[in-house]
Amino acid sequence: MTVPSSLVFDGVSVAYDTPDGPITALGNVSLTINKGEFVAVVGPSGCGKTTLLKLAAGLLQPTTGRVTLDGQPIGAPGPERGVIFQEYGIFPWLTVEQNIGFGLELSANRVSEAERAEIVERYLDLMGLRDFRKAFPKALSGGMKQRVALARAYAVRPRVLLMDEPFGALDAQTRLAMQDLLLQVLEREGTTGLLITHAVEEALYLASRVVVISARPGRIKAVIDVPFPFPRTHHHLANEEFARLKGELTELVMEEYAAQSRLSLASQS
Protein backbone atom coordinates (compact mmCIF):
# COMPACT_ATOMS: atom_id res chain seq x y z
CA MET A 1 0.00 0.00 0.00
CA THR A 2 1.36 3.42 -0.87
CA VAL A 3 0.71 6.77 0.72
CA PRO A 4 -0.68 9.35 -1.76
CA SER A 5 1.47 12.37 -2.16
CA SER A 6 2.15 15.32 -4.48
CA LEU A 7 5.16 15.97 -6.67
CA VAL A 8 5.92 19.55 -7.76
CA PHE A 9 8.38 20.88 -10.35
CA ASP A 10 8.74 24.60 -9.76
CA GLY A 11 10.46 26.66 -12.52
CA VAL A 12 12.96 23.88 -13.10
CA SER A 13 15.70 24.09 -15.70
CA VAL A 14 18.72 21.92 -16.30
CA ALA A 15 21.84 22.96 -18.22
CA TYR A 16 25.10 21.18 -18.61
CA ASP A 17 28.41 21.75 -20.32
CA THR A 18 29.45 19.73 -23.32
CA PRO A 19 32.58 20.04 -25.49
CA ASP A 20 30.38 22.01 -27.96
CA GLY A 21 29.25 24.48 -25.32
CA PRO A 22 26.47 24.54 -22.75
CA ILE A 23 23.22 22.73 -23.52
CA THR A 24 19.90 23.49 -21.88
CA ALA A 25 18.13 20.16 -21.53
CA LEU A 26 15.10 21.52 -19.72
CA GLY A 27 13.93 25.13 -19.73
CA ASN A 28 11.75 26.48 -16.95
CA VAL A 29 9.28 23.64 -16.41
CA SER A 30 6.56 23.95 -13.80
CA LEU A 31 4.31 20.97 -13.23
CA THR A 32 2.28 19.72 -10.31
CA ILE A 33 1.33 16.08 -10.00
CA ASN A 34 -1.42 15.85 -7.40
CA LYS A 35 -1.94 13.08 -4.90
CA GLY A 36 -3.26 9.96 -6.58
CA GLU A 37 -2.81 11.39 -10.05
CA PHE A 38 -0.97 9.53 -12.82
CA VAL A 39 0.63 11.93 -15.30
CA ALA A 40 2.27 10.92 -18.56
CA VAL A 41 4.97 13.00 -20.23
CA VAL A 42 5.42 12.58 -23.99
CA GLY A 43 7.84 14.23 -26.38
CA PRO A 44 10.44 13.43 -29.03
CA SER A 45 13.58 11.63 -27.88
CA GLY A 46 16.25 14.03 -26.72
CA CYS A 47 13.72 16.59 -25.50
CA GLY A 48 14.57 16.17 -21.84
CA LYS A 49 11.66 14.06 -20.61
CA THR A 50 13.99 11.59 -18.97
CA THR A 51 15.77 14.54 -17.35
CA LEU A 52 12.47 15.35 -15.68
CA LEU A 53 12.31 11.86 -14.21
CA LYS A 54 15.92 11.93 -13.05
CA LEU A 55 15.20 15.17 -11.20
CA ALA A 56 12.25 13.61 -9.39
CA ALA A 57 14.30 10.49 -8.63
CA GLY A 58 17.14 12.59 -7.21
CA LEU A 59 19.63 11.18 -9.70
CA LEU A 60 20.12 14.74 -11.04
CA GLN A 61 19.90 18.22 -9.46
CA PRO A 62 18.22 21.15 -11.25
CA THR A 63 20.34 24.12 -12.35
CA THR A 64 17.56 26.50 -11.33
CA GLY A 65 14.17 26.02 -9.68
CA ARG A 66 13.25 23.24 -7.32
CA VAL A 67 11.53 19.87 -7.16
CA THR A 68 9.55 18.97 -4.06
CA LEU A 69 7.63 15.99 -2.75
CA ASP A 70 4.91 17.05 -0.29
CA GLY A 71 6.74 20.35 0.14
CA GLN A 72 10.08 18.70 0.93
CA PRO A 73 12.90 19.50 -1.55
CA ILE A 74 14.26 16.41 -3.29
CA GLY A 75 17.91 15.68 -2.62
CA ALA A 76 19.43 12.25 -3.09
CA PRO A 77 17.47 9.23 -4.37
CA GLY A 78 15.24 7.63 -1.75
CA PRO A 79 12.77 4.80 -1.29
CA GLU A 80 9.76 7.14 -1.10
CA ARG A 81 10.23 7.69 -4.83
CA GLY A 82 10.09 4.36 -6.66
CA VAL A 83 11.70 4.27 -10.09
CA ILE A 84 11.05 1.83 -12.94
CA PHE A 85 13.67 1.90 -15.68
CA GLN A 86 13.23 0.73 -19.26
CA GLU A 87 16.13 -1.72 -18.89
CA TYR A 88 14.55 -3.26 -15.73
CA GLY A 89 17.81 -3.39 -13.76
CA ILE A 90 16.80 -6.51 -11.90
CA PHE A 91 19.76 -8.17 -10.21
CA PRO A 92 20.77 -11.33 -12.09
CA TRP A 93 22.39 -12.94 -9.03
CA LEU A 94 19.14 -12.85 -7.03
CA THR A 95 16.03 -14.97 -7.53
CA VAL A 96 12.67 -13.39 -8.31
CA GLU A 97 11.62 -13.32 -4.65
CA GLN A 98 15.01 -12.04 -3.51
CA ASN A 99 14.78 -9.25 -6.08
CA ILE A 100 11.34 -8.25 -4.85
CA GLY A 101 12.52 -8.28 -1.23
CA PHE A 102 15.79 -6.46 -1.99
CA GLY A 103 14.64 -3.02 -0.86
CA LEU A 104 13.12 -4.38 2.34
CA GLU A 105 16.51 -5.64 3.50
CA LEU A 106 18.09 -2.21 3.26
CA SER A 107 18.55 -0.23 6.45
CA ALA A 108 16.46 2.60 4.94
CA ASN A 109 13.29 0.48 4.98
CA ARG A 110 14.09 -2.31 7.42
CA VAL A 111 11.09 -4.47 8.26
CA SER A 112 10.80 -7.68 10.25
CA GLU A 113 11.48 -11.00 8.56
CA ALA A 114 7.78 -11.92 8.77
CA GLU A 115 6.65 -8.61 7.33
CA ARG A 116 9.10 -8.89 4.46
CA ALA A 117 7.88 -12.40 3.64
CA GLU A 118 4.29 -11.16 3.69
CA ILE A 119 5.00 -8.21 1.37
CA VAL A 120 6.96 -10.42 -1.04
CA GLU A 121 4.08 -12.94 -1.11
CA ARG A 122 1.61 -10.17 -1.82
CA TYR A 123 3.51 -8.88 -4.83
CA LEU A 124 4.35 -12.34 -6.14
CA ASP A 125 0.59 -12.85 -6.27
CA LEU A 126 -0.29 -9.44 -7.62
CA MET A 127 2.27 -9.68 -10.43
CA GLY A 128 1.52 -13.33 -11.23
CA LEU A 129 5.06 -14.41 -10.41
CA ARG A 130 4.29 -17.12 -7.84
CA ASP A 131 5.48 -19.98 -10.05
CA PHE A 132 8.77 -18.21 -10.75
CA ARG A 133 9.67 -17.20 -7.21
CA LYS A 134 12.85 -19.31 -7.13
CA ALA A 135 13.84 -18.56 -10.71
CA PHE A 136 16.86 -16.47 -11.63
CA PRO A 137 16.24 -13.55 -14.02
CA LYS A 138 18.02 -15.30 -16.89
CA ALA A 139 14.99 -17.60 -17.14
CA LEU A 140 12.46 -14.73 -17.36
CA SER A 141 10.92 -12.99 -20.37
CA GLY A 142 11.08 -9.21 -20.73
CA GLY A 143 7.53 -8.81 -19.46
CA MET A 144 8.23 -10.90 -16.36
CA LYS A 145 11.42 -8.97 -15.67
CA GLN A 146 9.46 -5.73 -15.77
CA ARG A 147 6.87 -7.22 -13.38
CA VAL A 148 9.67 -8.09 -10.96
CA ALA A 149 10.98 -4.53 -11.22
CA LEU A 150 7.47 -3.17 -10.56
CA ALA A 151 7.00 -5.46 -7.55
CA ARG A 152 10.42 -4.52 -6.19
CA ALA A 153 9.62 -0.81 -6.46
CA TYR A 154 6.20 -1.25 -4.84
CA ALA A 155 7.52 -3.43 -1.99
CA VAL A 156 9.17 -0.45 -0.25
CA ARG A 157 5.87 1.51 -0.35
CA PRO A 158 6.93 4.54 -2.41
CA ARG A 159 4.86 7.71 -2.23
CA VAL A 160 5.31 8.27 -5.96
CA LEU A 161 6.15 5.93 -8.80
CA LEU A 162 8.44 7.25 -11.54
CA MET A 163 8.49 5.25 -14.76
CA ASP A 164 10.96 5.82 -17.58
CA GLU A 165 9.71 4.16 -20.80
CA PRO A 166 8.89 1.08 -18.73
CA PHE A 167 7.36 -0.96 -21.54
CA GLY A 168 9.52 0.33 -24.39
CA ALA A 169 11.49 -2.89 -24.74
CA LEU A 170 8.46 -5.22 -24.78
CA ASP A 171 6.62 -6.71 -27.75
CA ALA A 172 3.17 -5.30 -28.58
CA GLN A 173 1.04 -7.94 -26.78
CA THR A 174 3.18 -8.08 -23.66
CA ARG A 175 3.14 -4.32 -23.60
CA LEU A 176 -0.66 -4.22 -23.67
CA ALA A 177 -0.88 -6.87 -20.94
CA MET A 178 1.61 -4.93 -18.80
CA GLN A 179 -0.37 -1.72 -19.28
CA ASP A 180 -3.50 -3.48 -18.03
CA LEU A 181 -1.60 -4.91 -15.09
CA LEU A 182 -0.26 -1.46 -14.25
CA LEU A 183 -3.78 0.00 -14.38
CA GLN A 184 -4.97 -2.68 -11.94
CA VAL A 185 -2.06 -2.12 -9.59
CA LEU A 186 -2.47 1.66 -9.71
CA GLU A 187 -6.15 1.22 -8.93
CA ARG A 188 -5.40 -0.97 -5.92
CA GLU A 189 -2.40 0.90 -4.56
CA GLY A 190 -3.55 4.41 -5.40
CA THR A 191 -0.09 5.63 -6.29
CA THR A 192 0.85 9.08 -7.53
CA GLY A 193 2.84 8.56 -10.68
CA LEU A 194 4.92 10.06 -13.46
CA LEU A 195 5.21 8.10 -16.68
CA ILE A 196 7.78 9.03 -19.32
CA THR A 197 6.93 7.58 -22.71
CA HIS A 198 7.27 8.26 -26.41
CA ALA A 199 4.09 6.29 -27.13
CA VAL A 200 1.11 8.64 -27.34
CA GLU A 201 -1.39 5.79 -27.14
CA GLU A 202 0.19 4.44 -23.96
CA ALA A 203 0.10 7.88 -22.37
CA LEU A 204 -3.62 8.29 -23.15
CA TYR A 205 -4.49 4.79 -21.96
CA LEU A 206 -2.71 4.99 -18.61
CA ALA A 207 -2.67 8.61 -17.52
CA SER A 208 -5.21 11.05 -16.18
CA ARG A 209 -3.22 13.91 -17.71
CA VAL A 210 -0.76 14.02 -20.60
CA VAL A 211 1.99 16.62 -20.79
CA VAL A 212 3.71 17.31 -24.11
CA ILE A 213 7.33 18.46 -23.86
CA SER A 214 8.82 20.57 -26.66
CA ALA A 215 12.08 20.07 -28.51
CA ARG A 216 15.20 21.11 -26.60
CA PRO A 217 15.29 23.09 -24.40
CA GLY A 218 12.34 21.07 -23.15
CA ARG A 219 9.36 23.17 -22.09
CA ILE A 220 5.76 22.26 -21.50
CA LYS A 221 4.06 22.66 -24.86
CA ALA A 222 0.60 21.38 -23.98
CA VAL A 223 -1.31 19.66 -21.21
CA ILE A 224 -4.25 17.45 -22.10
CA ASP A 225 -6.75 16.13 -19.57
CA VAL A 226 -7.75 12.60 -20.45
CA PRO A 227 -11.54 12.38 -20.05
CA PHE A 228 -11.92 8.60 -19.67
CA PRO A 229 -12.86 7.36 -16.20
CA PHE A 230 -10.99 4.60 -14.41
CA PRO A 231 -11.00 1.61 -14.47
CA ARG A 232 -10.05 1.63 -18.14
CA THR A 233 -10.17 -1.33 -20.49
CA HIS A 234 -9.17 -2.11 -24.04
CA HIS A 235 -12.55 -0.76 -25.18
CA HIS A 236 -11.27 2.72 -24.62
CA LEU A 237 -8.61 2.14 -27.24
CA ALA A 238 -11.35 1.76 -29.87
CA ASN A 239 -13.25 4.81 -28.63
CA GLU A 240 -13.83 7.67 -31.09
CA GLU A 241 -12.78 10.29 -28.57
CA PHE A 242 -9.65 8.26 -27.86
CA ALA A 243 -8.79 8.28 -31.56
CA ARG A 244 -9.37 12.03 -31.78
CA LEU A 245 -7.13 12.75 -28.77
CA LYS A 246 -4.50 10.38 -30.09
CA GLY A 247 -4.47 12.25 -33.42
CA GLU A 248 -4.22 15.59 -31.68
CA LEU A 249 -1.37 14.46 -29.41
CA THR A 250 0.49 12.77 -32.23
CA GLU A 251 0.40 16.00 -34.20
CA LEU A 252 1.80 17.97 -31.26
CA VAL A 253 4.59 15.46 -30.68
CA MET A 254 5.46 15.25 -34.37
CA GLU A 255 5.86 19.04 -34.61
CA GLU A 256 8.40 18.84 -31.83
CA TYR A 257 9.98 15.77 -33.37
CA ALA A 258 10.66 17.80 -36.52
CA ALA A 259 12.10 20.66 -34.46
CA GLN A 260 14.26 18.25 -32.46
CA SER A 261 15.55 16.60 -35.64
CA ARG A 262 16.62 19.99 -37.01
CA LEU A 263 18.43 20.61 -33.71
CA SER A 264 20.24 17.28 -33.87
CA LEU A 265 21.26 17.91 -37.47
CA ALA A 266 22.50 21.38 -36.60
CA SER A 267 24.61 20.09 -33.73
CA GLN A 268 26.13 17.41 -35.93
CA SER A 269 27.26 19.74 -38.72
Next chain:
Amino acid sequence: MSTAPPIDGEAPLRLRRSQPMSPYAKARLANWGLRLLPWLTIVAVWYAIRGFGLVSPGLLPLPQDIAATAWARLLDGELPRHILASTGRVLAGVAIGTAIAIPVGFALGRYATARLTLDPLINFFRALPPIALVPLVIVYLGIGEAAKVFVLSFSAFFAAVIVLYEGIAQMPPIYGHVARTLGANQSEIFRKLVLPYALPHILTALRVALGVTWATLVAAELVAAQAGLGAMIQMAASFFQLDVIYVGIIMIGLTALSMDHALRRLSRRLLSWQERVPS
Protein backbone atom coordinates in the same frame (compact mmCIF):
# COMPACT_ATOMS: atom_id res chain seq x y z
CA MET B 1 0.64 -70.42 -9.19
CA SER B 2 3.24 -71.43 -11.72
CA THR B 3 1.34 -69.96 -14.69
CA ALA B 4 1.39 -66.42 -13.26
CA PRO B 5 2.24 -63.84 -15.92
CA PRO B 6 5.53 -62.00 -15.48
CA ILE B 7 5.25 -58.77 -13.49
CA ASP B 8 5.22 -55.57 -15.47
CA GLY B 9 8.73 -54.33 -14.82
CA GLU B 10 10.39 -57.47 -16.13
CA ALA B 11 9.92 -57.27 -19.85
CA PRO B 12 11.29 -53.73 -20.40
CA LEU B 13 14.23 -54.57 -18.17
CA ARG B 14 15.17 -57.49 -20.36
CA LEU B 15 14.62 -55.33 -23.43
CA ARG B 16 16.82 -52.51 -22.23
CA ARG B 17 19.82 -54.77 -21.98
CA SER B 18 19.78 -55.49 -25.70
CA GLN B 19 18.98 -51.90 -26.66
CA PRO B 20 21.64 -49.82 -28.45
CA MET B 21 23.39 -47.05 -26.52
CA SER B 22 21.25 -44.01 -25.70
CA PRO B 23 22.06 -40.80 -27.63
CA TYR B 24 23.12 -39.21 -24.34
CA ALA B 25 25.66 -41.93 -23.58
CA LYS B 26 26.90 -41.70 -27.17
CA ALA B 27 27.44 -37.94 -26.82
CA ARG B 28 29.36 -38.47 -23.60
CA LEU B 29 31.58 -41.04 -25.21
CA ALA B 30 32.20 -38.70 -28.15
CA ASN B 31 33.12 -35.88 -25.75
CA TRP B 32 35.64 -38.08 -23.98
CA GLY B 33 37.05 -39.07 -27.32
CA LEU B 34 37.47 -35.42 -28.29
CA ARG B 35 39.14 -34.66 -24.96
CA LEU B 36 41.64 -37.51 -25.32
CA LEU B 37 42.34 -36.91 -29.01
CA PRO B 38 45.02 -34.15 -28.64
CA TRP B 39 46.89 -36.13 -25.97
CA LEU B 40 46.90 -39.29 -28.02
CA THR B 41 48.10 -37.22 -30.99
CA ILE B 42 51.00 -35.80 -28.97
CA VAL B 43 52.07 -39.28 -27.87
CA ALA B 44 51.75 -40.57 -31.44
CA VAL B 45 53.85 -37.70 -32.82
CA TRP B 46 56.39 -38.36 -30.06
CA TYR B 47 56.79 -42.00 -31.08
CA ALA B 48 56.88 -40.96 -34.75
CA ILE B 49 59.76 -38.56 -34.11
CA ARG B 50 61.73 -41.35 -32.44
CA GLY B 51 60.61 -43.93 -35.01
CA PHE B 52 61.78 -41.85 -37.98
CA GLY B 53 64.99 -41.05 -36.18
CA LEU B 54 64.44 -37.30 -36.40
CA VAL B 55 66.11 -36.79 -33.02
CA SER B 56 68.95 -38.82 -31.59
CA PRO B 57 67.59 -41.30 -28.99
CA GLY B 58 69.75 -39.76 -26.28
CA LEU B 59 67.94 -36.42 -26.63
CA LEU B 60 64.36 -37.65 -26.54
CA PRO B 61 63.37 -40.29 -23.99
CA LEU B 62 60.46 -42.52 -24.93
CA PRO B 63 57.11 -41.95 -23.20
CA GLN B 64 57.34 -45.31 -21.42
CA ASP B 65 60.81 -44.38 -20.08
CA ILE B 66 59.40 -41.13 -18.72
CA ALA B 67 56.49 -43.04 -17.18
CA ALA B 68 58.94 -45.47 -15.58
CA THR B 69 60.99 -42.61 -14.10
CA ALA B 70 57.80 -40.96 -12.81
CA TRP B 71 56.69 -44.24 -11.23
CA ALA B 72 60.04 -44.83 -9.55
CA ARG B 73 60.14 -41.29 -8.16
CA LEU B 74 56.58 -41.61 -7.02
CA LEU B 75 57.40 -44.76 -5.07
CA ASP B 76 60.52 -43.39 -3.39
CA GLY B 77 58.55 -40.33 -2.25
CA GLU B 78 60.66 -37.82 -4.18
CA LEU B 79 57.97 -36.79 -6.64
CA PRO B 80 55.22 -36.27 -4.01
CA ARG B 81 57.67 -34.17 -1.98
CA HIS B 82 58.36 -31.90 -4.96
CA ILE B 83 54.70 -31.69 -5.96
CA LEU B 84 53.68 -30.76 -2.41
CA ALA B 85 56.39 -28.12 -2.07
CA SER B 86 55.43 -26.47 -5.38
CA THR B 87 51.69 -26.70 -4.79
CA GLY B 88 52.10 -25.12 -1.37
CA ARG B 89 54.10 -22.23 -2.81
CA VAL B 90 51.69 -21.72 -5.69
CA LEU B 91 48.68 -21.71 -3.36
CA ALA B 92 50.40 -19.26 -1.00
CA GLY B 93 51.34 -17.01 -3.93
CA VAL B 94 47.84 -17.08 -5.40
CA ALA B 95 46.24 -16.51 -1.99
CA ILE B 96 48.44 -13.53 -1.11
CA GLY B 97 48.44 -12.04 -4.61
CA THR B 98 44.68 -12.32 -5.06
CA ALA B 99 43.92 -11.14 -1.52
CA ILE B 100 45.76 -7.89 -2.30
CA ALA B 101 44.35 -7.72 -5.83
CA ILE B 102 40.72 -7.82 -4.66
CA PRO B 103 40.65 -4.48 -2.77
CA VAL B 104 42.96 -2.83 -5.33
CA GLY B 105 40.87 -4.14 -8.24
CA PHE B 106 37.69 -2.90 -6.55
CA ALA B 107 39.18 0.55 -6.01
CA LEU B 108 40.38 0.75 -9.61
CA GLY B 109 37.08 -0.50 -10.98
CA ARG B 110 34.93 1.83 -8.89
CA TYR B 111 36.87 5.09 -8.50
CA ALA B 112 38.24 7.27 -11.27
CA THR B 113 40.78 8.82 -8.89
CA ALA B 114 42.24 5.42 -8.08
CA ARG B 115 42.47 4.66 -11.80
CA LEU B 116 44.22 7.95 -12.49
CA THR B 117 46.84 7.41 -9.79
CA LEU B 118 47.43 3.68 -9.89
CA ASP B 119 46.82 2.62 -13.49
CA PRO B 120 50.25 3.65 -14.94
CA LEU B 121 52.02 2.16 -11.93
CA ILE B 122 50.28 -1.18 -12.33
CA ASN B 123 50.95 -1.35 -16.04
CA PHE B 124 54.63 -0.55 -15.40
CA PHE B 125 55.09 -3.42 -12.97
CA ARG B 126 52.84 -5.78 -14.86
CA ALA B 127 55.20 -5.69 -17.83
CA LEU B 128 58.19 -6.86 -15.76
CA PRO B 129 59.01 -10.55 -16.16
CA PRO B 130 59.18 -12.10 -12.66
CA ILE B 131 62.49 -13.76 -13.52
CA ALA B 132 64.05 -10.30 -13.83
CA LEU B 133 63.12 -9.68 -10.21
CA VAL B 134 64.87 -12.77 -8.89
CA PRO B 135 68.33 -11.22 -8.33
CA LEU B 136 66.78 -8.28 -6.46
CA VAL B 137 64.53 -10.54 -4.44
CA ILE B 138 67.58 -12.54 -3.35
CA VAL B 139 69.32 -9.33 -2.29
CA TYR B 140 66.38 -8.07 -0.23
CA LEU B 141 64.59 -11.21 0.94
CA GLY B 142 67.40 -13.75 0.96
CA ILE B 143 67.07 -17.25 -0.43
CA GLY B 144 64.41 -18.59 1.90
CA GLU B 145 60.78 -19.46 1.32
CA ALA B 146 59.75 -15.78 1.57
CA ALA B 147 61.66 -14.95 -1.62
CA LYS B 148 59.89 -17.65 -3.63
CA VAL B 149 56.43 -16.81 -2.32
CA PHE B 150 57.11 -13.14 -3.03
CA VAL B 151 57.88 -13.79 -6.69
CA LEU B 152 54.77 -15.96 -7.02
CA SER B 153 52.54 -13.43 -5.22
CA PHE B 154 53.90 -10.72 -7.51
CA SER B 155 52.80 -12.64 -10.61
CA ALA B 156 49.46 -13.60 -9.09
CA PHE B 157 48.69 -10.03 -8.04
CA PHE B 158 49.25 -8.44 -11.42
CA ALA B 159 47.36 -11.15 -13.27
CA ALA B 160 44.39 -10.96 -10.90
CA VAL B 161 44.20 -7.20 -10.52
CA ILE B 162 43.67 -6.54 -14.24
CA VAL B 163 40.87 -9.11 -14.49
CA LEU B 164 39.12 -7.68 -11.42
CA TYR B 165 39.57 -4.08 -12.44
CA GLU B 166 38.20 -4.61 -15.97
CA GLY B 167 35.34 -6.75 -14.69
CA ILE B 168 34.17 -4.42 -11.95
CA ALA B 169 34.50 -1.33 -14.14
CA GLN B 170 31.95 -2.91 -16.48
CA MET B 171 29.20 -3.09 -13.86
CA PRO B 172 26.18 -1.44 -15.54
CA PRO B 173 25.29 1.84 -13.78
CA ILE B 174 21.61 0.82 -13.76
CA TYR B 175 22.19 -1.52 -10.77
CA GLY B 176 23.54 1.37 -8.73
CA HIS B 177 20.66 3.61 -9.79
CA VAL B 178 18.07 0.99 -8.84
CA ALA B 179 19.69 0.30 -5.47
CA ARG B 180 19.97 3.99 -4.62
CA THR B 181 16.36 4.69 -5.53
CA LEU B 182 15.38 1.81 -3.23
CA GLY B 183 17.31 3.50 -0.42
CA ALA B 184 20.67 1.71 -0.43
CA ASN B 185 23.63 3.51 1.16
CA GLN B 186 27.25 3.24 -0.01
CA SER B 187 28.12 0.29 2.20
CA GLU B 188 24.97 -1.59 1.11
CA ILE B 189 25.79 -0.90 -2.54
CA PHE B 190 29.19 -2.41 -1.94
CA ARG B 191 28.01 -5.47 -0.01
CA LYS B 192 24.83 -6.24 -1.92
CA LEU B 193 25.76 -5.11 -5.43
CA VAL B 194 29.46 -4.80 -6.11
CA LEU B 195 30.45 -7.95 -4.22
CA PRO B 196 27.98 -10.37 -5.84
CA TYR B 197 28.52 -8.71 -9.20
CA ALA B 198 32.28 -9.18 -8.79
CA LEU B 199 32.16 -12.83 -7.73
CA PRO B 200 32.49 -14.27 -11.26
CA HIS B 201 35.36 -11.89 -11.89
CA ILE B 202 37.04 -12.94 -8.64
CA LEU B 203 36.81 -16.57 -9.71
CA THR B 204 38.17 -15.74 -13.17
CA ALA B 205 40.96 -13.76 -11.52
CA LEU B 206 41.81 -16.80 -9.39
CA ARG B 207 41.98 -19.00 -12.48
CA VAL B 208 44.20 -16.57 -14.34
CA ALA B 209 46.40 -16.08 -11.26
CA LEU B 210 46.77 -19.84 -10.83
CA GLY B 211 47.89 -20.26 -14.42
CA VAL B 212 50.36 -17.39 -14.30
CA THR B 213 51.73 -18.51 -10.94
CA TRP B 214 52.40 -22.04 -12.15
CA ALA B 215 54.12 -20.48 -15.15
CA THR B 216 56.35 -18.46 -12.82
CA LEU B 217 57.15 -21.40 -10.59
CA VAL B 218 60.39 -22.47 -12.23
CA ALA B 219 61.72 -18.91 -12.06
CA ALA B 220 60.76 -18.66 -8.39
CA GLU B 221 62.46 -21.93 -7.60
CA LEU B 222 65.67 -20.65 -9.19
CA VAL B 223 66.22 -19.20 -5.75
CA ALA B 224 68.13 -22.03 -4.05
CA ALA B 225 65.16 -24.35 -3.72
CA GLN B 226 65.74 -27.81 -2.26
CA ALA B 227 62.28 -29.06 -3.11
CA GLY B 228 59.69 -28.24 -5.72
CA LEU B 229 59.03 -29.26 -9.31
CA GLY B 230 61.00 -26.26 -10.61
CA ALA B 231 63.94 -27.18 -8.40
CA MET B 232 63.69 -30.78 -9.54
CA ILE B 233 63.84 -29.66 -13.18
CA GLN B 234 66.88 -27.49 -12.57
CA MET B 235 68.77 -30.19 -10.70
CA ALA B 236 67.92 -32.65 -13.45
CA ALA B 237 69.19 -30.12 -15.99
CA SER B 238 72.61 -30.01 -14.32
CA PHE B 239 72.84 -33.81 -14.56
CA PHE B 240 71.31 -33.92 -18.04
CA GLN B 241 68.47 -36.18 -16.87
CA LEU B 242 66.06 -35.43 -19.67
CA ASP B 243 63.50 -37.97 -18.46
CA VAL B 244 63.30 -36.21 -15.06
CA ILE B 245 62.90 -32.84 -16.79
CA TYR B 246 59.97 -34.25 -18.77
CA VAL B 247 58.44 -35.70 -15.61
CA GLY B 248 58.70 -32.27 -13.94
CA ILE B 249 57.08 -30.46 -16.86
CA ILE B 250 54.27 -33.00 -17.13
CA MET B 251 53.63 -32.83 -13.38
CA ILE B 252 53.44 -29.00 -13.41
CA GLY B 253 50.94 -29.23 -16.25
CA LEU B 254 48.86 -31.94 -14.60
CA THR B 255 48.72 -30.24 -11.21
CA ALA B 256 47.78 -26.90 -12.80
CA LEU B 257 45.14 -28.65 -14.91
CA SER B 258 43.50 -30.34 -11.92
CA MET B 259 43.48 -27.11 -9.89
CA ASP B 260 41.87 -25.27 -12.78
CA HIS B 261 39.33 -28.05 -13.12
CA ALA B 262 38.45 -27.76 -9.41
CA LEU B 263 38.02 -23.99 -9.73
CA ARG B 264 35.77 -24.37 -12.74
CA ARG B 265 33.55 -26.79 -10.86
CA LEU B 266 33.36 -24.32 -7.99
CA SER B 267 32.46 -21.50 -10.40
CA ARG B 268 29.66 -23.55 -11.91
CA ARG B 269 28.17 -24.18 -8.49
CA LEU B 270 28.47 -20.59 -7.29
CA LEU B 271 27.37 -18.92 -10.50
CA SER B 272 24.27 -20.80 -11.54
CA TRP B 273 22.56 -17.43 -11.97
CA GLN B 274 24.78 -16.41 -14.87
CA GLU B 275 23.42 -16.26 -18.41
CA ARG B 276 26.51 -17.99 -19.71
CA VAL B 277 27.32 -20.96 -17.53
CA PRO B 278 31.10 -21.12 -17.30
CA SER B 279 32.27 -24.36 -18.89
